[in-house]
Amino acid sequence: MSILKLKAYIAAVQFGSLTKAAEALDYTQPSISHMIHSLEDDYGFSLLTRSKSGVTPTDNGLELLPIMQDIVQRYEHLSEAVCAIHGLDVGAIRIGAYTSICVHWMPYLLKEFHKSYPKIDIHLFEGNSDEIHAWLEEGHIDFAISTIQRPEEFHFLPLMEDRMMAILPENHTLAENHAFAIEQFAEEPCIIPYEDTHKDVQRIFKQANVKPNIAYQIRGDEAIIAMVKQGLGISLLSELLIQDHANDMISLPLEPNHVRTLGITSKDDLKSLSPASKKFIPFMQEWLKKQKMHTKRGIV
Numbered sequence: 001m002s003i004l005k006l007k008a009y010i011a012a013v014q015f016g017s018l019t020k021a022a023e024a025l026d027y028t029q030p031s032i033s034h035m036i037h038s039l040e041d042d043y044g045f046s047l048l049t050r051s052k053s054g055v056t057p058t059d060n061g062l063e064l065l066p067i068m069q070d071i072v073q074r075y076e077h078l079s080e081a082v083c084a085i086h087g088l089d090v091g092a093i094r095i096g097a098y099t100s101i102c103v104h105w106m107p108y109l110l111k112e113f114h115k116s117y118p119k120i121d122i123h124l125f126e127g128n129s130d131e132i133h134a135w136l137e138e139g140h141i142d143f144a145i146s147t148i149q150r151p152e153e154f155h156f157l158p159l160m161e162d163r164m165m166a167i168l169p170e171n172h173t174l175a176e177n178h179a180f181a182i183e184q185f186a187e188e189p190c191i192i193p194y195e196d197t198h199k200d201v202q203r204i205f206k207q208a209n210v211k212p213n214i215a216y217q218i219r220g221d222e223a224i225i226a227m228v229k230q231g232l233g234i235s236l237l238s239e240l241l242i243q244d245h246a247n248d249m250i251s252l253p254l255e256p257n258h259v260r261t262l263g264i265t266s267k268d269d270l271k272s273l274s275p276a277s278k279k280f281i282p283f284m285q286e287w288l289k290k291q292k293m294h295t296k297r298g299i300v
Helices: 003-015 018-025 027-045 058-086 099-104 106-116 127-140 180-185 200-206 221-229 239-245 276-295
Strands: 049-052 054-057 091-097 118-127 143-147 155-168 189-195 213-218 237-238 249-256 258-267
Touching: 003 018, 003 027, 003 049, 003 054, 003 058, 003 143, 018 027, 049 099, 049 189, 049 213, 054 058, 058 091, 058 276, 091 127, 091 276, 099 118, 099 239, 118 180, 118 276, 127 143, 143 180, 155 200, 155 221, 155 239, 155 276, 180 200, 180 258, 189 221, 189 237, 200 237, 213 258, 237 239, 239 249
Parallel strands: 091 118, 091 143, 189 213
Antiparallel strands: 049 054, 143 258, 155 237, 155 249, 155 258
């Protein structure tokens, strides 16, 4: 069995195009087409339906796809394990993460990680809750850095608690308060993120049995923050998301207090992750501990 043939088919299904699959794998389109035809000859049935608009998996191809993905993943894990035995830290890790993680953690974390493990490649995918869950289910990423939304479907390793904060324009009448009652969101005009962007916000309102007075509903975090600064309403976002905006708007802890727990989300048990992933996760845990210590000491 050729692993490369399996990779060619997986890429063709992922991109819906032989040309794009060829570009992703750095092969020519005829080479990708030949590999998939060879795979179909080996199996004795078609794997793809080809049309002018692209390619889609046949029913048989769709049935075999998760098995192929598992074989390719295990082969990559095997290669990494062999290298690790020889004292070589090599491999590739595909990580999905929220925007707040990509902006506030990953640039600094990856810089430090590459100093220690220069031969481990990181592929970072930024997405919302729904996108990350789809990527996990389809095998497009190895794990995610996110909050846990569906504990019955995914494994979760907690990393840290991120406090949820009410954000207000500087001249708001409640700006002098020490905390913000969750019930107040039912009275004040609110700028609320869509549920697929911030499921944790919707969860908090449901738990508190509060129906927010929605003036605007926006998908982007920066857009929400900008609108709050202009006095168009108040909002509810995490402390990590708003940490760069402390000087030009007001942020108040909720009453009662609410947090979102950030952690590693994976489809399979963490023990089954690749050797490269098993290097990255404890490295990140240690990095977060250092950041927490620096914050306690007042170091920015």
